[in-house]
Amino acid sequence: MVPGSSLDLAIETRGLTKRFARQTAVNGIDLAVPRGAVFGFLGPNGSGKTTSIRMLLGLTAATSGQISVLGESMPARLHDVLPRVGALVEGPAFYPFLSGAANLSRLDTADRFAPSHTRSARVDQALERVGLSHAAKKKAHAYSLGMKQRLGIANALLVHRDLLVLDEPTNGLDPQGTREVRSLIRSLAAEGTTVFVSSHLLAEVEQMCTHAAVMSAGTLVAQGTLADLGRGSEPRLRLRTPDPDAASRVLVHLGLAPTQTDVPGQDPWIEAPFPGEHRTPDAVVTALVSAGVRIRGLAVEEPSLEERFVALTGEGFDVVQ
Incomplete structure (x- = not known):
């Protein structure tokens, strides 16, 4: 022993x-x-x-x-x-x-x-x-x-x-x-x-x-x-909207750092790290709606084990060994 x-x-x-x-x-x-x-x-x-x-x-x-x-x-x-x-x-x-x-x-x-x-x-x-x-x-x-x-x-x-x-x-x-x-x-x-x-x-x-x-x-x-x-990585806010520029301005005002992903034929996605210490998803929705931003979808996603795995090892993974 x-x-x-x-x-x-x-x-x-x-x-x-x-x-x-x-x-x-x-x-x-x-x-x-x-x-x-x-x-x-x-x-x-x-x-x-x-x-x-x-x-x-x-x-x-x-x-x-x-x-x-x-x-x-x-x-x-x-x-x-x-x-x-x-x-x-x-x-x-x-x-x-x-x-x-x-x-x-x-x-x-x-x-x-x-x-x-x-x-x-x-x-x-x-x-x-x-x-x-x-x-x-x-x-x-x-x-x-x-x-x-x-x-x-x-x-x-x-x-x-x-x-x-x-x-x-x-x-x-x-x-x-x-x-x-x-x-x-x-x-x-x-x-x-x-x-x-x-x-x-x-x-x-x-x-x-x-x-x-x-x-x-x-x-x-x-x-x-x-x-x-999972605690080593921050959750991420994901927002789909036809008003990406206005949405980004609101998120920056809230202290977030948004990035935009354009999808052909669809509304763009806005993503940002979302620590959540001083804000909630409800507060984000309220600020977006007050600024006239149309929301097609919004979610706060926890980091997956795959994301944490890649962050720890710097590598991808194989499906089988």
Whole structure:
């Protein structure tokens, strides 16, 4: 256990570092994942996410730093910790000529902590939870990429887990499958399981996660609740009007800094940072109407996780890893 670590954290690292020859893949990160959270682990390709996960699970040794998983020091207590952890890392691999159910049964047999007398029932339940009951007897080589992802998650759910680590869990899934996995993750968290999700799908993270951390070039650049991560950027006022010049004068008078975007065949859009400390949207509307400005649309938009991600890393993101 990391000295002085909190029992309220499912995962905690201090100064976690991994070097390969002269390259530093992970540079002194301090992760803090609360128990019961759905925690999104974000970052561009090559940012060190998968290497970090492999160190957390004892799949590769850290160069330096300390790791605590479920209150136990890793990798020293690996044999006590791993039976309580389910994981899907770097894509699932199965015996291609065994059925989905047979693959799960074989994997469960290899788990010396899994009770054999309930194996068949647990395999059936895991397949049902990920929507693969209809394909239980189909050979794994005939599974689509999305079905293999589901089967990998089912394997992680064969027994109760205190922590679930999922690397790109919606990779290859269609929109319906993505919604089902999102619902499954929420239900697992509601049952008390901490879920640690590595993903590039920022919109999914916004809908699914309670907390997140952002990696960039091997460094942890931000972490906290989703609300905390959004506080680094100001909301923006967006106004659509056929009177852009008059509207801009009103906004400048209110202390805002408007910019105009012309859209062919439509009324222009006016945008401005909107701190909101001394004004409200109602006050802006009142000032615009008093000046005779016609309003076709007005909204105050909070910064998205995508915008915050780009601001933190200076990069865009890929849809899949």
